[in-house]
Amino acid sequence: MAARQTIVTRLTAVAFCVAACTVFVSHAQTNPQRIVSLVPALTEMLFAIGAGPQVVGVSSYDRYPPSVTSLPRVGALLDPDTERILSLTPDLVLTYGSQVDLQTQMRRASIPTFDYRHGGLDHILVTIRQLGQRTGHINEANALVSGIETRIQAVKARVVGKQRPRTLLVFSREPKTLRNIYVSGGSGFLRDMLVAAGGEDVFEDIGRESVQATTETILIRAPEVILEIRSENIPAGAELDSELQSWSRLSTVPAVKNKRVYFVTGQQMTVPGPRVADGVERMAKVLHP
């Protein structure tokens, strides 16, 4: 008896899911007017394609464009606030691919989601186009994408044929020391940006986005350029000097010997969004001055 009840419950649940999916499809046809974005990169894309006025809630890490600061915050990757999201009565929620629980909850509430995962440089452009279609800004999205493509092409044209410096792309390190150095491997948008800017990743053979590099591997791989990416700015002067000084211990590394250790800072470097062309241009300026 109990078993039969469970089956009935399950069938009802399935029926609900089917209904939800139907709603999902029909919703997708009309342009969403109340979008909640849990991914800063996607928020930037929405604003860049003119869907900014449709955004009613953003993640706790959203900083750009400045107008997002006045929008309600709904948590982030690990702690999305489902209640707040629902209270905003969204008709589209942009989630990160790993937020499976949130996606399930949204499906239960018949709210369609757009599930995104970080990928390479191409993936940024594909995502902008998809968001354009989903939000009814196809032309703006196409214009934005071709603008970005043109700028990246211009960079590629400028650096073509030049010697590609073997570069250590650092995105995390314990301040003032050479401990816990995390660098880019052979995949991911930062690595793609580096390649577009005319560099070669020294950890290209490791097919991962992030690699913990020991001082030994850095000495062996002997990068010609060290490029440190930080989202927060480092004021020039003593602060910057002491950060650069940390590398001096590895003085056989060509990048250190030839004083080619650079900091490229700012959120446009760490957010895989529409400002990616800025990032490529800034990297290229450093690699091929």
Next chain:
Amino acid sequence: MMNIRRRIAMVVLAFLAFAIAVIVVAPMVGSTSISLSKAFGRSVDWNENVDAQIFFVARLPRVLSGALVGAALAAAGVVLQALLRNPLATPFTLGVSAGAALGAMVAIAIGLDVGWFGVSSVPIASFAGSLVAIGIVYALATSQRRGLSTNVLLLAGVTLNSFFSALILFVQYVSDFTQSVRAVRWLMGDLDVGGYSSIVAALPMLLAAFGVFAFLPRTLNLLTLGEDVAAARGVDVMSAQRWAFFSASLATGAAVSLGGPIGFIGIVVPHLVRLMIGSDHRIVLPAAALFGAAFTVLCDLTARTIMAPLELPVGIITALIGGPFFLWLLVKRS
């Protein structure tokens, strides 16, 4: 009497030889082979000598910090197991490492970017955290009656551990994603200290603790028989316990601030050594310190070579190697 002294000397010398052999060989081995003659030769300028920099900048600091951390944690484990008369005690039982971890987490989370002489804020904050934990546990253990209650010490330590762990989780939860990743990585232990300054900074504390350890073995032997027996044999129990507690805690705090909370050394190494050579602390304490040093250096050697150029956190290796090895020895003995 002569016999025992001789036995102590023989065993300790054997462990010393093993530890020295490991410490000497470890920096020569790595993901790439280097030429020792080039590394030690003066013919090539330092700024051109890759082999020398691999040896002196990348490997030697790692090996030295591994040896110090391993010796400190293993010896602290022996002392605390004797003090608490509990074979399950570890250097991390009394909340010292949790305090150290909390300090490190806070430094990472608030992005405390100060550093002195090449030592970053994280080890400094973690050492400060361990001192706070030591202070709290000691105050609790001595508040009840005259003297140090090892029961209260144990319970207070375990409770403080849970309390600090909750605070650690809280700090991680409110900090942003990259900081959380860094914090989790810190908890796995890391000996790639990238220079000598952090070793030099931890050295005074470690040496002070080892200095106290040198006077402890006889007292520990009596303490393991019970406080009353020890008192009857003329041991000033309270003072002995205090010395044992502070020295073991200091060693733990300094070791954790240097290499992170590398698990398993503090419990496995003392028991391994006891299974090999008996339970006389005059032998166990120095032997465990030496074996802890060698064991940690070997684990770190595995961590940096087994998946090269990728690196495994050393804390994973100590548990993966130490656990089965310990169980094997346990089964073989019984």
